[in-house]
Amino acid sequence: MRIIVQDAPFDPGEELNSFVAATKGAGAVVTFTGLVRDIASGDLDVMEIEHYPGMTESALNSIATEAQSRWALADVLVIHRYGRLYPQDPIMMVATASRHRKAAFEAAEFLMDYLKSRAPFWKKEITKDGSDWVASKDEDEDVLKRW
């Protein structure tokens, strides 16, 4: 299991290759990569991501550990950036490896659902006209009930 919280950019392709190379005995790898999405008006300049150093790492660790206890995973990777990001930049990535695909798919979805509302990150969208904190959505909380 690897949990990485960093301000530096990362290359999802390189991360996938090293994740696959380090994974022994798995028949399936699932990855999800989240990108900075432009806002509807199309004029997002910067997305600033704030986090809670210390709690971030422990929250991500406990989410990933919970995934490992629910599914038979060969390995789990979580990368999440903070700081200043630009449209199309990868924000975060999860990768899961398992013997068969079902566990890898389900665990990746579980990780994403929990990351949304249980990992202490906050996003701020900055345009030339000002800035706004991204609000959480009720459905992000509701979706946890299915697990």
Next chain:
Amino acid sequence: MEVLYFAWVRERIGLPKERIETGAETVADLVKDLCAREERYAAAFADLTALRVALDQELSSFDAPLAGVREVAFFPPMTGG
């Protein structure tokens, strides 16, 4: 104890963290103490349903006791992923 603020809570209060001496027994009591200090706290804590609290870096609730807690953090609902 150390009290930390994140995102718009930090912006409204105007600082990321501070040391608070308090006899508050619960998180809700601490919020009352802070709101009584200055208007900027009252503005940040106006709607507790829009806020979350962590005690020693674990998500908690406003009725939780503060005994033995070293670090309290207030922030809006998280928007990771």
